[in-house]
Amino acid sequence: MNRKNPLPNSNPNxxxxxxxxxxxxxxxxxxxxxxxxxxxxxxxxxxxxAAYASMAHSSRSSRRTWSRALLHRLRQWQQxxxxxxxxxxxxxxxxTPITSRPEEPARAETLRQLVPGxxxxxxxxxxxxxxxxxxxxxxxxxxxQTLLDAFSS
Amino acid sequence: xxxxxxxxSEEEINELISKLQSLVPESRRRGSNRASxxxxxxxxxxxxxxxxxxxxxxxxxxxxxxxxxxxxxAQADIIRSxxxx
Numbered sequence: 402m403n404r405k406n407p408l409p410n411s412n413p414n415x416x417x418x419x420x421x422x423x424x425x426x427x428x429x430x431x432x433x434x435x436x437x438x439x440x441x442x443x444x445x446x447x448x449x450x451a452a453y454a455s456m457a458h459s460s461r462s463s464r465r466t467w468s469r470a471l472l473h474r475l476r477q478w479q480q481x482x483x484x485x486x487x488x489x490x491x492x493x494x495x496x497t498p499i500t501s502r503p504e505e506p507a508r509a510e511t512l513r514q515l516v517p518g519x520x521x522x523x524x525x526x527x528x529x530x531x532x533x534x535x536x537x538x539x540x541x542x543x544x545x546q547t548l549l550d551a552f553s554s
Numbered sequence: 555x556x557x558x559x560x561x562x563s564e565e566e567i568n569e570l571i572s573k574l575q576s577l578v579p580e581s582r583r584r585g586s587n588r589a590s591x592x593x594x595x596x597x598x599x600x601x602x603x604x605x606x607x608x609x610x611x612x613x614x615x616x617x618x619x620x621x622x623x624x625x626x627x628a629q630a631d632i633i634r635s636x637x638x639x
Binding site (some may be wrong): 429430432438439441444445446448449452453465479508509511512515516524525528529531532535536538540541542545546548549551552553 | 612
């Protein structure tokens with residue numbers, strides 16, 4: 402694999418990654434079957450949507466706050482008109498935001514914005530959820546890269 | 555929301571911080587100490603952003619690839635890669 406940042410081995414054969422992979426492949430098959438064929442940008446959006454949905458559905462993550470928040474966000478995206486998938490008109494808060502406390506490191510606020518559902522978490526939970534989210538993200542990237550390599554050979 | 559404010563020990567925080575450290579590529583080389591927590595969080599944020607950009611980019615490339623496939627070969631390829639992994 403020709404990669405700029407080689408990922409350390411994160412056991413792609415574990416059951417968690419298999420569920421994530423299976424979910425993603427099923428979604429890809431559905432996208433491939435769609436007729437008439439969607440435009441390139443629409444299909445890209447669908448694939449991206451499927452990527453985040455499979456992350457949220459992997460068995461490791463299904464009980465995590467971030468995966469519930471992510472699924473909620475994905476559902477909001479799907480309800481938008483096709484041309485406006487990335488804008489949310491009404492901001493629906495499902496968690497009560499916790500403002501960063503003075504003793505937290507300065508970057509906690511940015512992290513809260515990046516991790517789905519991060520605004521409502523205690524700092525300790527935020528760290529734990531972040532580690533989990535990062536692992537799922539990495540597995541997803543590895544999966545998609547593997548698929549690309551397999552499809553292009 | 556529960557109003558119980560549990561006392562999270564510093565030990566637990568440090569444990570989580572080292573777990574994060576082991577996940578984020580750039581930070582593995584440095585030793586672990588509390589003063590670098592801010593740095594670790596910053597690198598974690600950058601790492602998450604770069605992973606999310608990669609998902610976007612890979613989605614685009616997968617979309618390109620799927621554009622060139624007809625129904626039958628797309629499903630055959632997907633099944634083939636499922637079996638070979």
